[in-house]
Amino acid sequence: MYTLLDPRNFVVFITGATSGFGAAAARRYVAAGGKVIATGRREDRLAGLQAELGADNCHVMTLDVRDRAAMEKAAADIPAPFAGINIVLANAGLALGLQPAAEADLDDWQTMIDTNISGLVYTVRLLLPGMIARGGGHVVTLGSVAGEFAYPGGSVYAAxxxxxxHFALAIRSDLQGKNIRVTDIEPGLTETEFSLVRFKGDEGKAAAPYAGTMAMTAEDIAESIFWATSLPAHVNVNKIQLMATTQAIGPFDIYRDKPNG
Known part of the structure; x- marks a missing residue:
């Protein structure tokens, strides 16, 4: 019988905490007795989250993960009560557009690359040395089923x-002997602000993917993150891939230049 880690000892740095998975994870960790550093671009949302969770439990930092200098400053300016970070949840990310590759907006592609890739590596690289120096910790990255099962219109997002x-798997190898665990969370159909962002505020388009389904919720994903980080320290969950029961892998797309028959 192994003892789960005590969440009252958790100090969690969360990017993209203004909504969705990040906000739900902040609530889950604080409810269990942990502390969180909630970061994101929307200052009003962060202020609301801090008011809800309490300043003793939730420290907030307004920043954009794409801004390397801002991330460096944030990593250096953690106040003493929150300085013992032992979980990094690199959650900030987004999808923009669903056009075919030849029609996609290059600015949208660049924003996804800057946020989903550059912002993530800044977060992990800047906070890893501190966790190593303190003797251990856990890095949680936010992937997607799209990283394994590509779909039309999802080219750069899926990539x-x-x-x-693969970044999560690679740093897992780099961190052998450092007592740092690494887990990639790969959600499928989840009803958050994801589609509203993807379709730039078009509520009709944003609602369409969820119509008639029972999609997962941000709280479902936060619970999975919490579970992985609460397991005994000798257990590393490499990845958790989750899909709504109403979602499955579709058939291969086969183009035919003439009708059958």
Whole structure:
């Protein structure tokens, strides 16, 4: 019988904490007795989260993960009560657009690359040395089923999440002997602000993927993150891939230049 880690000892640095998985994870860790450093671009959302969770439990930092200098400053400016970070949840990310590759907006592609890849590696690289110096910790990256199962219109988004998956596996090897665990969380259909962002505020388009389904919730994903980080320290979950029961892998797309028959 092994003892789970005590969440009252958790100090969790979360990117993208203004909504969705990040906000749900912040609530889950604080509810269990941990402390969180919640970061994101929307200052009003962070202020609301801090008011809800309490300043003693939730420290907030307004920043954009794409801004390397801001990330460096944030990593250096953690106040003493929150300085013992032992979980890094590199959650910030997004999808933009669903056009075929030849029609996609290059600015959208660049934003996804800057956020999903550059922002993630800044977060992990800047916070890893501190965890190593303190004797251990856990890195949680936010991938997607799209990183394994690509789909039409998802070219750069899917590629960015494939990067996340392999980055997590690679740093897992780099961290052998450092007592640092690494887990990639790979959700499928989850109803958050994800589609609203993807379709740039078009509520009709954003609602369509979830119509008639029972999609997962941000709280479902936060619970999976919490579970992986709460396991005994000698157990590393390499990845958790989750899909709604109403979602499955589709058939191969086969182009035919003439009708059958």
């Amino acid at each position: 960015s999440k494939a990067f996340v998956k």
